[in-house]
Amino acid sequence: MTTTTSIAPATETAARDGVRDLRGVLFFPVTPFDAQDRVDRDLLVGHVSEGFAQGAGAAFVACGTGEYHALSLDEYRVAVHAGVEAAAGTGVVLAGVGGPLGHARDGVRIAEEAGVDGLLVLPPYLVRGPQDGIASYIEAIAKSTSLPIIAYHRGTAHFSEATVQRLLALPNLVGIKDGIGDVALMQQFVLAARRAGRDDVQFFNGLLTAEASQAAYRAVGVPLYSSAVFAMAPRIANAFYAAYQAGDNDEQARLLDGFYTPLVRLRDQTPGFAVSLIKTGLRLRGLDVGSVRAPLVDPSPAQTEQLRLILERGEELVR
Template structure:
């Protein structure tokens, strides 16, 4: 297995659709190149933000292949999770064949396995696919929490090299980081609003929704926190705080796709059962995006003045 550096910022990419709800591969590849140019450390297509639940298996592979083809130097970590272990294994094998550098596997949802079932699920895939794999814990979507003891047990497998933490429980996340400090195991934030706190207790970065919209600021925030410059990280966290909140006023990825359209990065179109952002939230989202653009212009102007 080739080592994969899981420190930094990894945008959870959106999947753009055209008027006929087909994947818009040209926009997808342009977006991947935009994010790479902004300095992100890797890309994560076909996860929850990429509407993986509405993609066919063939579409999963096509999206992964398109993103790999579009970028030059950043790793591509494919979302391949399912509540069916055989299906997750098949998706993982297809992603590996397509050239993915790593895998992100959401824990099985709806059928609510016991902790021993979670261990067997992840080990089955890790035994069969020789790629770095990230366990993804998001109980609000799956109905089942991955307990710290389970995460620690999984970290002993050589192919299970990361944990995406979206439980909202900082104590639990810190415990996992603490108990795996001697393993080749990264704890990544899966919640933009908790990225800086998670890094402060041992996290290595973030698989981020907000980085689709503000990749440079997100990279600056994470870089400052990883370097121990917490005053700077806190300032950037506060700048981005309104965006973090607006991106979760409705189910992800509804708000982020609306933000992508407002910024001109891609269409807001969704596949059912997800729908466009409710009109009552759009003005606030537009205002937050405008404020961030104004701040960027002000900073750029101040930097230009300083160079004279």
């Protein structure tokens, strides 16, 4: 690992400890693009700074919501450095790495140089290997860095229980994020970690609009979840999280019925809308984050109006 970082060692240690003990709303910022389709670094710094000001437990920069799949390495460098700058040495910042193994390793070096606190290992590109290959992919990334890593169980990285047992041997594995939605399988992962004595490994719900499924995940020992909604509507996301922490099922149901369920219905109209709607919601708030990049598409005017009304209703519910 390179020793070039942008934060002091004492702060670095505290922040890395934070990766091993995540809490609060997990924030997945978008990557804004300007009129020339360049990463808007200053806008991204402001976007991430606002997230921390609103109480984010950690920011995951250049991940799924941040369109990692659409960034060059140079653009990735801009995005990751912007996230670290916004955290100012006090907030926890993780960066996405994944896709082609060579690209992922280059991303690791860039993220280390920027001074991130940890990495979210995204699935490999295109091909789906056997379980041995999937485990080897994550091990190769984990062994290229001393940074804490979280493995993303999604898409071409669909883990078996045996694979998770193997990954638990990695000393810098600190978490597994689930994007598959098989709660029974996630329960097996949690139990495997307990049997291995890895109580330090955290599990969290990374499904699209995770608030809608979090009750089921909490029941199997997965208390953490990522919130894409937080990026565009932090007041609503924070209100849900507060009700969730307090065990206020009535308030959670009110927000699910009035905001999250209509949002999920709109999201499911078009593939990729989990990201597109977040960027549109930010533009509706006056933050010119630009469009999503192909192959994603922006909502139609009618869909944008639907989103505006859903957000308006959500804000009414939390006022």
